[in-house]
Amino acid sequence: MEPILKIDHLKKIYHNRQGETLAVEDFSYEMEEGEFVSIVGPSGCGKSTILSILCGLEVKSDGKINIRDNVKLGYMLQQDGLFPWRTILDNCLLGLELQHQLTEENKEYVLHLLETYGLKDFINSYPSSLSGGMRQRVALIRTLATKPDILLLDEPFSALDYQTRLAVSDDVFRIIKGEKKSAIMVTHDLSEAISMSDKVIVLSKRPATIKNIYPIIMTNQSTPIENRKCKEFASYYDKIWKDLDFHV
Amino acid sequence: MFSLEHQNYLKKIRREKWFVLICQVAIIVIFLIVWQLLADFKLINTFIFSSPKDVLDTIINLHNTNNFYQHIWITVYETIVSFTMGTLLGCVIATILWWNKILYRICDPYLTILNSLPKVALGPIIIIWSGAGMKSIILMALFISVIITIINVYQGFMEVDATKIKLMQSLGATKRQIYLKLMVPSSIGNFISALKINVSMSLIGVIMGEFLVSKEGIGYLIMYGSQVFNLDLVITGIFILCIVATIMYYLVCYVEKKLIKYD
Numbered sequence: 001m002e003p004i005l006k007i008d009h010l011k012k013i014y015h016n017r018q019g020e021t022l023a024v025e026d027f028s029y030e031m032e033e034g035e036f037v038s039i040v041g042p043s044g045c046g047k048s049t050i051l052s053i054l055c056g057l058e059v060k061s062d063g064k065i066n067i068r069d070n071v072k073l074g075y076m077l078q079q080d081g082l083f084p085w086r087t088i089l090d091n092c093l094l095g096l097e098l099q100h101q102l103t104e105e106n107k108e109y110v111l112h113l114l115e116t117y118g119l120k121d122f123i124n125s126y127p128s129s130l131s132g133g134m135r136q137r138v139a140l141i142r143t144l145a146t147k148p149d150i151l152l153l154d155e156p157f158s159a160l161d162y163q164t165r166l167a168v169s170d171d172v173f174r175i176i177k178g179e180k181k182s183a184i185m186v187t188h189d190l191s192e193a194i195s196m197s198d199k200v201i202v203l204s205k206r207p208a209t210i211k212n213i214y215p216i217i218m219t220n221q222s223t224p225i226e227n228r229k230c231k232e233f234a235s236y237y238d239k240i241w242k243d244l245d246f247h248v
Numbered sequence: 249m250f251s252l253e254h255q256n257y258l259k260k261i262r263r264e265k266w267f268v269l270i271c272q273v274a275i276i277v278i279f280l281i282v283w284q285l286l287a288d289f290k291l292i293n294t295f296i297f298s299s300p301k302d303v304l305d306t307i308i309n310l311h312n313t314n315n316f317y318q319h320i321w322i323t324v325y326e327t328i329v330s331f332t333m334g335t336l337l338g339c340v341i342a343t344i345l346w347w348n349k350i351l352y353r354i355c356d357p358y359l360t361i362l363n364s365l366p367k368v369a370l371g372p373i374i375i376i377w378s379g380a381g382m383k384s385i386i387l388m389a390l391f392i393s394v395i396i397t398i399i400n401v402y403q404g405f406m407e408v409d410a411t412k413i414k415l416m417q418s419l420g421a422t423k424r425q426i427y428l429k430l431m432v433p434s435s436i437g438n439f440i441s442a443l444k445i446n447v448s449m450s451l452i453g454v455i456m457g458e459f460l461v462s463k464e465g466i467g468y469l470i471m472y473g474s475q476v477f478n479l480d481l482v483i484t485g486i487f488i489l490c491i492v493a494t495i496m497y498y499l500v501c502y503v504e505k506k507l508i509k510y511d
Contacts, residue, residue: 055418056417056418057417057418074418075415075418075419077411077414077415077418078411079409079411081409081411081412081414081415083412083430083433085433085434085436085508094419094429095419095420097429098416098419098420098421098422098425098429146419
């Protein structure tokens with residue numbers, strides 16, 4: 001089957017007064033439908049740049065990006081970015097509103113998502129009354145509302161404390177799999193990447209190039225929290241850690 | 249029913265609230281009494297310092313002459329007009345500058361100059377250009393309030409969280425949508441503080457204008473009073489001005505409460 005997303009020799013150069021910085025070089029990847037891919041790499045290596053380019057927030061310098069016809073992208077950021085003056089429901093409807101797709105049917109879908117993922121009682125609350133984990137779930141539903149086929153997750157859990165982070169990553173995983181979406185997640189947390197993904201892409205230091213791609217195969221593949229207990233987990237962690245070549 | 253500790257806590261809060269209020273009232277009452285006593289015992293010269301009683305008499309006198317409320321109304325009217333125009337014009341200009349970053353960079357030094365220039369210096373020119381009348385007064389007040397509004401509202405736009413802008417863009421928002429659905433609602437706070445500053449700025453402009461034009465209004469009463477050495481009238485004018493300024497300020501606070509209902 002044709003890949004849902006094909007990135008070919010992507011290149012990105014940043015310019016400023018001091019000079020130019022090569023952020024991403026020669027990044028190629030073919031993504032299958034329904035795949036959950038994580039991108040890990042040293043901080044500041046240009047991981048997020050790739051996502052920004054994919055969803056059109058930044059312009060690539062060179063290379064090709066082929067997205068299969070009628071495939072939509074949805075972007076989720078580290079900060080939930082919820083608007084404090086909008087209720088939870090209105091926050092979730094933001095994307096539909098901006099794209100002039102605020103039909104009854106789409107609204108039903110959003111309500112259904114909110115209900116399914118335990119936010120039904122809060123639809124008329126304002127974001128200030130929600131916990132960090134709940135806000136992040138709202139942010140995901142806001143992204144899902146426009147029915148994207150591929151989700152781009154940019155360090156979606158970094159702003160959360162450790163326990164919430166585990167719980168929410170489990171939730172988000174369940175939601176993404178439940179809605180049968182593909183996803184690309186950028187993270188600096190190796191265990192998060194290994195426990196959630198089908199494949200982990202390891203990037204080098206800036207300029208980011210692909211160092212290795214690991215298909216993650218666990219004996220008892222299940223939810224992210226359970227996956228952490230699998231015996232293969234440690235060996236993947238070890239390999240990727242060595243790839244990152246981290247020196248203090 | 250709450251626990252005893254909580255009841256005590258609530259009681260303490262209530263007691264503090266009353267204490268603050270009583271102190272606030274006491275300050276003004278003591279001030280007036282001391283002032284009056286000093287005047288009664290001839291420790292201060294009432295010809296220069298006036299006294300609460302004289303001020304009250306002046307107010308009653310003015311009340312009996314029919315153009316007292318006319319003066320107040322003129323000042324209030326001029327303030328409202330310049331305040332409204334200053335706010336609207338300021339917001340429009342700030343929007344244009346936000347929309348066009350290059351234009352902002354071009355205008356930036358001129359805004360800084362206009363902001364630091366004491367606008368009262370322009371008073372004589374404005375009067376020569378547009379006549380010694382209400383038009384000049386409003387123009388002067390408008391000039392004072394519009395610059396500060398532009399700067400405050402623009403500042404508010406600049407403070408909008410960059411990730412929220414990124415989010416809007418990732419959802420495919422147009423610039424117009426970003427403005428209407430993000431910039432405007434999130435800079436409401438700055439807008440309100442601009443309004444608060446503007447009320448006093450407009451009033452400063454109006455009083456300044458009335459000093460210079462000297463035809464009618466509270467500013468005129470104060471100016472006239474000082475010229476004929478009627479200090480009762482001067483202090484009465486200031487007193488009325490305090491009341492007018494306070495009322496206008498609280499009106500803005502009321503608007504603030506109406507506009508911001510989240511949190």
